[in-house]
Amino acid sequence: MPTTATPPHRRSARAGAALLRGALVALAVAGLLVGCRRGQFKLAEEPPAHREPTTTSIYGDWVLATPTDSTAFVGARLVEMTLDRNRFVLTATYPSSPAVVVRGTVSEGEGGVLTLTPQTSTQGVPHSAALVLVAGQPVTVLASAAGNTMVFSTPTGITPADPSSVWHRKEAAKAAGQVPANP
Numbered sequence: 001m002p003t004t005a006t007p008p009h010r011r012s013a014r015a016g017a018a019l020l021r022g023a024l025v026a027l028a029v030a031g032l033l034v035g036c037r038r039g040q041f042k043l044a045e046e047p048p049a050h051r052e053p054t055t056t057s058i059y060g061d062w063v064l065a066t067p068t069d070s071t072a073f074v075g076a077r078l079v080e081m082t083l084d085r086n087r088f089v090l091t092a093t094y095p096s097s098p099a100v101v102v103r104g105t106v107s108e109g110e111g112g113v114l115t116l117t118p119q120t121s122t123q124g125v126p127h128s129a130a131l132v133l134v135a136g137q138p139v140t141v142l143a144s145a146a147g148n149t150m151v152f153s154t155p156t157g158i159t160p161a162d163p164s165s166v167w168h169r170k171e172a173a174k175a176a177g178q179v180p181a182n183p
Contacts, residue, residue, distance in 0.1 A: 056144075058150055059085060063078065063173045064078075065149070065168045065178070066167075077093050079093070080170065090133075103119050103120055104118040104119045104133075113141075116140075121133060142154065142155040150169075151166055152167070
């Protein structure tokens with residue numbers, strides 16, 4: 001009667017081949033683990049679309065990013081602001097009119113509340129119907145910045161007539177082509 005059993009020499013050859021394959025897989029996995037531990041193997045990926053801001057400072061040179069027709073600067077071609085811990089200078093440039101410049105002092109309260117007190121007034125200046133800043137009358141905003149963007153919003157408990165706007169750092173806005181060459 002014929003037997004269906006595999007001859008012993010074939011069984012040992014198959015077992016040897018399986019053992020060799022297992023050893024090769026084990027060596028490959030060990031090599032990968034050693035390479036990963038040494039930092040030789042890294043996943044390559046695109047730079048992230050979002051980068052964490054490098055600064056949260058509200059101080060510096062800013063340009064208004066909010067469309068001027070939805071702010072107190074209706075018709076302005078460019079609105080710039082220099083803001084430091086003690087003072088501010090706000091310049092609104094209008095077509096075919098002299099720029100409106102307002103200077104004043106800055107005081108910072110708790111939780112990002114910023115009070116801008118103009119030392120000069122816009123009353124009686126062309127285009128000042130929309131932009132009314134009265135010397136000595138403070139304007140209070142909640143100021144928050146991250147990277148190249150700053151937001152002025154109405155603090156809780158303050159009347160909604162106070163300003164709310166988005167500003168971009170002047171240098172970043174220039175680099176992005178958001179600042180006109182000759183305002």
